[in-house]
Each structure stands twice: as structure tokens, then as C-alpha cells.
Amino acid sequence: xxxxxxxxxxxxxxxxxxxxxxxxxxxxxxxxxxxxxxxxxxxxxxxxxxxxxxxxxxxxxxxxxxxxxxxxxxxxxxxxxxxxxxxxxxxxxxxxxxxxxxxxxxxxxxxxxxxxxxxxxxxxxxxxxxxxxxxxxxxxxxxxxxxxxxxxxxxxxxxxxxxxxxxxxxxxxxxxxxxxxxxxxxxxxxxxxxxxxxxxxxxxxxxxxxxxxxxxxxxxxxxxxxxxxxxxxxxxxxxxxxxxxxxxxxxxxxxxxxxxxxxxxxxxxxxxxxxxxxxxxxxxxxxxxxxx
Numbered sequence: 001x002x003x004x005x006x007x008x009x010x011x012x013x014x015x016x017x018x019x020x021x022x023x024x025x026x027x028x029x030x031x032x033x034x035x036x037x038x039x040x041x042x043x044x045x046x047x048x049x050x051x052x053x054x055x056x057x058x059x060x061x062x063x064x065x066x067x068x069x070x071x072x073x074x075x076x077x078x079x080x081x082x083x084x085x086x087x088x089x090x091x092x093x094x095x096x097x098x099x100x101x102x103x104x105x106x107x108x109x110x111x112x113x114x115x116x117x118x119x120x121x122x123x124x125x126x127x128x129x130x131x132x133x134x135x136x137x138x139x140x141x142x143x144x145x146x147x148x149x150x151x152x153x154x155x156x157x158x159x160x161x162x163x164x165x166x167x168x169x170x171x172x173x174x175x176x177x178x179x180x181x182x183x184x185x186x187x188x189x190x191x192x193x194x195x196x197x198x199x200x201x202x203x204x205x206x207x208x209x210x211x212x213x214x215x216x217x218x219x220x221x222x223x224x225x226x227x228x229x230x231x232x233x234x235x236x237x238x239x240x241x242x243x244x245x246x247x248x249x250x251x252x253x254x255x256x257x258x259x260x261x262x263x264x265x266x267x268x269x270x271x272x273x274x275x276x277x278x279x280x281x282x283x284x285x286x287x288x289x290x291x292x
Contacts, residue, residue, distance in 0.1 A: 008081070010078070010081075011081070012077050012078065012080065012081040013074060013077060013078060013081075016070050016073060016074055016077060019070055020067060020070050020071075023063065023066045023067050023070070024063070024067070026062075027059045027062055027063045045151065045152075046129055046130050046132075046133025046134070046151045046152070046162070047125075047126045047129035047130055047133065047151070047152070047161075048151065048152040049152050049159045050122055050125050050126040050129060051126065053122055054119065054122045054123065054126060057115060057118050057119045057122055058119065060115050060118075061112070061115040061116070061119065064108055064111045064112050064115060065112060068104075068108035068111070068112070071104055071108070072101055072104045072105055072108065073101070075097040075098075075100040075101045075104070076097060076098070076101050078097065079093075079094050079097035079098075082094075121177075124177045124179065125175075125177040127177070127241075128175050128176075128177040128239075128241040128242070128259070129161055129175045129177075131241050131259060132161070132162065132173065132175045132239045132241060132259045132262065133149075133151055133162060135259060135260065135261075135262045135263055136149050136162055136164055136173065136262060136263065136266075137149060137263075146166075146167055146276075146279065147164065147165065147166050147167075147267075148164075148165045148283050149162060149163070149164050149165075150162065150163040150165075150286050150287075150290050151290075152290065153286060153289060153290040154289060154290060155216065155219050155220070155223075156219055156223075158212075158216070160172050160173075160174070160216050160220065161173055161174050161175045162174075162175070163220065163286055164237075164266055165274075165279060165282055165283055165286070166266060166267060166269075166274075167273065167274055167279065168233075168267075168269065168270040168271055168272065168273055168274065169233040169234065169235060169269065169270070169271030169272060169274065170220065170224065170232055170233065170234045170235075170271075170274075170282060171234070171235055171236075171237050171255075171266055171269070172213070172216045172217045172220045172234060172235070172236050172237065173237040173239060173262075174209070174212060174213045174216055174236065174237070174238055174239065175239045175241065175259070176209045176238065176239070176240055177241065178201065178240065178243070180202075180242065180243070181201070181202045181203050189202040190242055190243050190244055191243070191244045191246055192240060192243045192244070192245060192246065193246045193247055193250075194245060194246065194247050194248050194249075194250045194251050194256045195247070195250050195251070196250055196251055196252075197210060197211075198210065199240075199256075209238055209240075210238065210251060210254065210256075213236040213237070213238040213254055214236055214253065214254065216236055217234050217235060217236030217254075220234050221233075221234035224282060224285060227281075227285040228278070228281050228282065228285065230278070232274075232278070232282060233271035233272035233274070234271075235253070235254070235255060235269065235271055236253070236254045236255070237254070237255045237256075237257065237262075237266070238251075238254055238255070238256045238257070239257055239258070239259040239262065240256070240257070240258055240259065241258060241259040241260075242258065242259075243258050244258065245257060245258055255269060
């Protein structure tokens with residue numbers, strides 16, 4: 001029966017299949033997420049959403065790096081089995097096995113390159129969020145300054161990087177990570193010009209950071225008004241760590257900063273006075289949504 005010549009070589013693939021099952025089972029071995037021993041809520045740190053995405057990116061890198069060689073060898077191993085059971089050489093068929101393996105090599109190389117670039121972007125974003133978070137932590141002085149900071153607050157379809165509550169308003173702080181460009185002389189150009197609806201970086205223009213920060217502030221204001229039954233002064237803050245901000249007053253409804261000295265700048269922003277009862281209600285509402 002000719003079909004046995006194609007079925008019997010599958011026996012040689014069983015060790016590869018078993019190894020692939022083990023690799024897939026181990027892909028989530030490294031999971032840095034932990035839960036509180038008191039109420040089982042996930043413990044959140046600055047940049048927690050990026051930490052989770054970074055864990056998934058490393059899991060994908062592990063999967064592609066470990067599963068790739070197994071998948072690439074599958075056509076070759078099957079072809080070697082066919083050679084043992086075929087009566088005469090099938091050069092066209094074996095050429096197809098070699099071409100398929102070559103194609104799989106290219107696919108997994110591109111996937112590994114994509115994973116490496118993704119991890120590098122996520123690590124840059126996490127470093128910027130941690131830097132801004134550490135700067136915001138300087139606001140917390142329970143004895144003399146009634147400031148409260150929340151990190152990674154779940155929103156509608158997204159996550160607010162930081163929420164700072166002060167006696168004079170609530171601030172939705174969004175962090176965006178961008179690498180400075182390098183001039184032909186070798187010096188870094190880290191100047192960004194703020195306009196009302198866009199940011200002019202050296203060599204490119206972006207609208208999304210301002211748009212997303214406005215959307216975050218708008219959502220937070222609407223949600224707090226719904227929770228408290230009264231309007232709460234909210235302003236968006238866009239942090240661009242490592243950049244020199246030019247014309248920050250162009251976005252009059254937002255505060256665009258580089259991130260350093262943020263702990264000194266937020267107390268100076270006086271949106272509207274919050275009485276103690278309102279401030280405590282805001283803190284309680286956000287704490288229910290994003291328990292520490």
C-alpha cells in the first residue's frame with residue numbers, strides 16, 4: 001500500500017512532537033504577577049501593565065526560540081523517514097522538504113527579530129514609567145501634604161499610568177517613551193515642540209500622545225463625576241522623560257513635562273480647591289477601582 005510510505009515516517013516525528021508539547025507547557029513558567037495575601041487582589045506597581053506585557057513578550061521569545069528549531073527540523077526529519085521507505089529517489093519531493101525548512105527558518109528569524117524589538121520598546125517604556133512614578137512618589141508626605149498617588153488605574157479599554165490627587169485637583173499622568181534622534185555630528189537631539197494638537201519631534205510629528213492624554217483626563221473626570229455625583233477638577237499631564245519641552249503652554253488644557261521635577265510642578269497647578277470630604281471620596285473611588 002503506497003499510503004504507508006507516507007504514514008510510517010510519521011513515527012520519527014513523535015520525539016519532536018513530545019518536545020514541542022513540553023516547550024508549550026513551559027512557556028508561562030516565568031510569571032512575575034503576584035496577588036495580595038490579604039484580599040487576593042493583584043498587587044500593582046508603577047508600570048504594571050508594561051511589566052505584564054514584557055512578561056508576555058519574553059514568553060513569546062522563549063516560545064519562538066525553543067519551538068522554532070523543532071518546527072524547522074520537522075520537514076527534514078520526515079523527509080529522512082521517507083528516504084528509508086521509498087523505493088526510488090523522489091528528488092522533487094525532497095527538494096520541497098528542504099525549501100519548506102528554509103522558509104520556516106526565515107519565518108522564525110523574522111519572529112525572533114520582532115520579539116527582540118518589541119522587548120526593547122517595552123523596556124524603554126517601563127524605564128520611563130518607573131522614572132515618572134518615582135518622581136511622583138515624592139508627592140507623598142502624609143504628615144504635611146495630603147497627596148495620594150495611584151499607579152496603573154484600569155480605565156475603559158485602557159489603563160491610566162498614574163493618577164495624582166492633590167488638594168487643588170486630580171491629575172491623570174500619561175507617560176510616553178521615545179528615543180532621542182542622533183544628529184550627524186553624533187549629538188542627541190531631544191527637543192520636542194508642543195502644539196495644541198501635535199508634538200513636533202526632530203524628524204517626525206505625533207498627535208496620539210496629546211489625544212490619548214486628553215481622552216484619559218476626560219474619562220477620569222466623567223467617571224469621578226458619575227461616582228461622586230459632582231464634578232471634580234481633572235487635568236491631563238503628558239510626561240516625556242528625557243526630552244526638552246519647548247512651548248509647553250501651547251497645549252493650554254494639558255501639562256506637558258519631561259518628568260523631572262514633576263513633584264514640584266503638580267502642587268503649583270491649582271485647578272480648583274478640593275475639600276477634605278471630596279478628596280477622601282475621590283481616593284476611595286479610585287481605590288475601589290485600582291486596589292493597591
